[in-house]
Amino acid sequence: MTDRSSLRDQPPAPSGGEALLFLTDEQLRKGIEAMFFAYRGFTADPDRILAELDYGRAHHRALHFINRMPGTTVSNLLAILGVTKQSLNRVLRALIAEGLVESRIGRTDRRERHLHLTPAGATLERRLSQAQRARMRAAYRAAGPDAVAGFRQVLEAMMDDEIRHQYHALRDPRG
Template sequence: MGEGSGSQGGGESLLFLTDEQLRKGIEAMFFAYRGFTADPDRILEGMDYGRAHHRALHFIHRSPGTTVSNLLAILGVTKQSLNRVLRTLVEDGLVEQRVGRQDRRERHLHLTEKGAALERELSDAQRARMRAAYRAAGPQAVQGFRQVLEAMMDPEMRRQYNRMKESGG
C-alpha cells in the first residue's frame, strides 16, 4: 500500500483511530445534523410544528397505512408524545386515520393531499442538501457513509431500517 492509501482524509489509518479523530467525527455529525434539519425547521417554523411532526410525516409517507404501533416502534417515542403529534396532524388535515380491516382496534395512518404536499416540501429541501453533499463527496464516500451510519444503528433499529430498505421506495 502506498502513502495515504488508508483513507482520503490525510492517510489516517481506519484501524486505529485516536480519541481526537473520533471527536472530529462526532462534531462533524453534530454540525451535519444541524444542517440537515435546518431547512425543514425553517419551513415548519411558522406552522407550530417541530421535528417530531416532520418525522411522523416522513414515515407515514414512506409506509402509507402504517399503524400507530409501528410508527411508535420506528420513532422510539412514548405513546403519549406520538398521540399529541398525530392529534395535531389529524386536526390540521395533514393525516387521516383509518380503522383496520382485520383488527378494528388498529388505526392505519395516511397522508392527505395537504400532508403529502408538506412532506414533499420538507423532503425536497433535505434531498437537495443530501444530493449536493453526495455529489461533492463521490460514490465511494457515499457508500462508506451509509456503511458507517448502518454500523452505528442498534440491532433493532437496523432490522427496521433493513425492512424499510427492502420494501423499496
C-alpha cells in the same frame, strides 16, 4: 538525510481500512462534531418551515414515515420513532386536526389505526424533505460514490441491531 535502517525497523503504515482501526480520540471527536454540525444543517430548512406552522421535528418524522409506509399502524410508527405513546398521540392529534394525516380503522382488526397522508400532508412532507434531498444530493455528488457507500456503512454500523433491522425493513413503496 534520512536513516533508512530506522525506517525498516518501523511497522508499515496502515493502509486502506486498516488505518481506520487506529483512530485517535481527536479524530473521533472531529467525527462526532462533524455529525452534530451536519445534522444542524440537515434540519435547518425543515425547521424553518415547521416553525411557521408551530410544529417540531417529531411532526416531520411522523410525516416522513407515514409517507414512506402508507397505511402503517400507530404501533408500528411508535416502534420506528422510538417515542412514547403520549408523545406520538399529541403529534398525530395535531396532524389529523390540521387535515394532514388521516387515521383509518383497520379492516381485519378494528382496534388498529392505519395512517395515511392527505393530499395536504403529502404536499407538506414534500416541502419539508425537498431541501434535505437537495442537500444530500449535493453532498453525495461532492463526495463521490465510494464516500457515499462508506458513509452509509458507517451510519448502519452505528445503529443498534434492532434499529438496523427496522431500517432494512423499510421498503420503497414505489417499488
